[in-house]
Amino acid sequence: MNSNKSGFTLVELSVVLLIIGLIATILIPNIGRIGGDDIKESIRKVGGLVQYLYGEATIQKKNFYLNFDLEDGSYYITVGREDKEKGTVEMIPYKDDFVKKKYALPSSVKIEDIDTISRGKISEGKVTVTFYPEGFVDPTTIHFKNKSDDEMTLMLLPLTGDFKVFDGYKEMTYVEQE
Numbered sequence: 001m002n003s004n005k006s007g008f009t010l011v012e013l014s015v016v017l018l019i020i021g022l023i024a025t026i027l028i029p030n031i032g033r034i035g036g037d038d039i040k041e042s043i044r045k046v047g048g049l050v051q052y053l054y055g056e057a058t059i060q061k062k063n064f065y066l067n068f069d070l071e072d073g074s075y076y077i078t079v080g081r082e083d084k085e086k087g088t089v090e091m092i093p094y095k096d097d098f099v100k101k102k103y104a105l106p107s108s109v110k111i112e113d114i115d116t117i118s119r120g121k122i123s124e125g126k127v128t129v130t131f132y133p134e135g136f137v138d139p140t141t142i143h144f145k146n147k148s149d150d151e152m153t154l155m156l157l158p159l160t161g162d163f164k165v166f167d168g169y170k171e172m173t174y175v176e177q178e
Contacts, residue, residue: 038108049099057132060079063080063133069125070122072104073107076103078093109145111143112143113143116138139156140156142156152165
């Protein structure tokens, strides 16, 4: 009586399931990054920085500036240093333990344009958003786009230092920002 059964043992099946589980644990959290998560993460970072700068400007009673370089996809913070003799304000790099010298957008994300009331829509060069010590920020709309052509809009609320995020490319007027 020759018992020639072929199949997998319980131990072999358990090992295969363990390996599949480990691979799924590693891959599933990163699947979203392939799609549109980079753009959302970029908006969260810029939005958090906006709230931080709004608070710093009102606490320190100085103008703060969020500077965007649309060519290389970077942004950085400067602060106004007043020269009372000349009656001018100079923008100098802001040094703080909580912020980096310069931030860079992921290579898969770019700022399509920035729309401000004072300068209009700008799609190249450098753009500066001002945070005033009186608790006000320039009304600004920032349009992000990723390599998959997904678009999102970040709108800065001028009186609260807060922001709103919209799916797609959304044009704003000052009245709509309230």
